[in-house]
Amino acid sequence: MNTKNTAFILIGYQNDYFASDGILSSVIEESANTNKCLSNTLNVLDFAKNNKVLSISTPIIFTEGYDELVQPAGILKTIKDVQAFKKGEKGSKVIPEILNYGESILEIPGKRGLNAFSNTKLDSILKHNSIENVIMLGVVSSVCIDSTARSAFERGYNVTIISDCTAGRTIFEQDYYCENIFPIYANVINHKTFLKKINQ
Numbered sequence: 001m002n003t004k005n006t007a008f009i010l011i012g013y014q015n016d017y018f019a020s021d022g023i024l025s026s027v028i029e030e031s032a033n034t035n036k037c038l039s040n041t042l043n044v045l046d047f048a049k050n051n052k053v054l055s056i057s058t059p060i061i062f063t064e065g066y067d068e069l070v071q072p073a074g075i076l077k078t079i080k081d082v083q084a085f086k087k088g089e090k091g092s093k094v095i096p097e098i099l100n101y102g103e104s105i106l107e108i109p110g111k112r113g114l115n116a117f118s119n120t121k122l123d124s125i126l127k128h129n130s131i132e133n134v135i136m137l138g139v140v141s142s143v144c145i146d147s148t149a150r151s152a153f154e155r156g157y158n159v160t161i162i163s164d165c166t167a168g169r170t171i172f173e174q175d176y177y178c179e180n181i182f183p184i185y186a187n188v189i190n191h192k193t194f195l196k197k198i199n200q
Contacts (some may be wrong), residue, residue: 001198006053007131008044009152010105011116011138013098014042014059016091023084023091031126032167039166041137042097047195049104052129054129057107058116060085060144061092067114075111075143082193113149123155133158135194136186141177142167149186157187159186163195 016022018038033110044048048055062068062085066080079085085092098105110120118124134157136149145166153159161182169172182188189197 001133003051003053003198005130006133006135007056007126007135008048008135009116010055010057011148012140013095013138014085014094017139018095023082027169028167031171034171035164035167037165037167038097044137044165044191045101049101053079054131057094057105058122059094059099059122060109060111061087074175077123090171114144115151116148117151132168133160136161138167139167141166142173146177146181153185161186161188162191163188164190
């Protein structure tokens with residue numbers, strides 16, 4: 001895998017998921033802590049920064065009235081009901097651990113739903129940078145990771161999902177997606193093996 005045509009896509013690294021007082025922290029707490037999702041992600045981002053690999057953050061942010069959500073269902077309904085990821089609130093902000101990387105991570109606004117390609121410039125930025133390989137990191141595996149990764153695959157990108165840099169709503173869900181769903185359209189690998197492979 002060539003670092004020059006590879007990009008890391010970060011999804012959901014926001015306070016409402018990862019902060020101790022995040023509104024939705026309990027949704028991923030067990031899975032994220034078990035596989036050390038955040039600390040493993042930071043190891044990967046250290047590599048990306050040191051090797052100048054394109055890294056893109058795609059936070060989800062809604063207006064105060066959640067006007068973007070028309071008849072929301074599932075997790076999007078939950079987000080609206082609990083008032084998560086609201087613009088201007090602490091919960092919608094990217095976590096400090098990611099912000100510490102500064103300009104080495106490109107933040108793309110516009111994500112309003114499950115798929116980071118929808119309503120954003122993600123695809124055009126990847127094409128502008130001649131990206132062929134997209135590496136998925138973040139949460140929630142069964143929702144935004146799956147939706148975005150499938151869309152990337154359908155657009156012709158080679159997709160890799162780093163199993164211990166992603167988290168589901170439960171350990172069972174995370175394991176099920178990594179073992180049975182993601183391999184249908186993506187490579188699934190843990191971060192240590194990935195870093196060894198990309199360094200070769």
